[in-house]
Amino acid sequence: MFKNDNKNFVNYKYQNELFSNIVSQFSSSFKNSKKPNLLELKKISYNFLDLFFDNLDSIEGYQLKRLQLNENIKIKKIEHFLMSNIYEKFPGIDLISKEFKISPTKLKKDFKSIYNLSIYKYYQSKQMQLAAKYISSGLLIKDIAQKFNYENASKFSKAFFKYHNILPSQLKK
Numbered sequence: 001m002f003k004n005d006n007k008n009f010v011n012y013k014y015q016n017e018l019f020s021n022i023v024s025q026f027s028s029s030f031k032n033s034k035k036p037n038l039l040e041l042k043k044i045s046y047n048f049l050d051l052f053f054d055n056l057d058s059i060e061g062y063q064l065k066r067l068q069l070n071e072n073i074k075i076k077k078i079e080h081f082l083m084s085n086i087y088e089k090f091p092g093i094d095l096i097s098k099e100f101k102i103s104p105t106k107l108k109k110d111f112k113s114i115y116n117l118s119i120y121k122y123y124q125s126k127q128m129q130l131a132a133k134y135i136s137s138g139l140l141i142k143d144i145a146q147k148f149n150y151e152n153a154s155k156f157s158k159a160f161f162k163y164h165n166i167l168p169s170q171l172k173k
Helices: 017-031 038-056 069-084 093-099 104-115 119-136 141-147 153-164 168-172
Strands: none
Touching: 017 038, 069 093, 069 104, 069 119, 093 104, 093 119, 104 119, 119 141, 119 153, 119 168, 141 153, 141 168, 153 168
């Protein structure tokens, strides 16, 4: 299955001797014993993933977003922080960068490289998607505006329209 060129979803027509060697090591580890060495399997798996990701950006149509693991984890923590505070006003780049000890420039660049949106646009899109669900479930627009800490329903409606291209009252109908 790994070597079949017609299975693009498995090997994306990847012809590489190193790749073939890793696949052979993997399959032979199961042939040689009923209970393969788990440490050896982990090593083979890491080698496979390492090779795959090292060559992924050279494949047509793929772009690899390379960040160090600790940077990636930090951005995921920031995203979690944002989602935990989804009902608040956007905390601001400066506050987030101080909180997570990352420069504002790096924060913006790394966040966009993972989520393909600026940090503010990402936050706003999550708020507006959640707001649309609340509207569809029958909550009053003024209550939703209050829930997301908008000064009034009018300002919420304007932000909602800007994102969804439809007024909350129209969606409710």
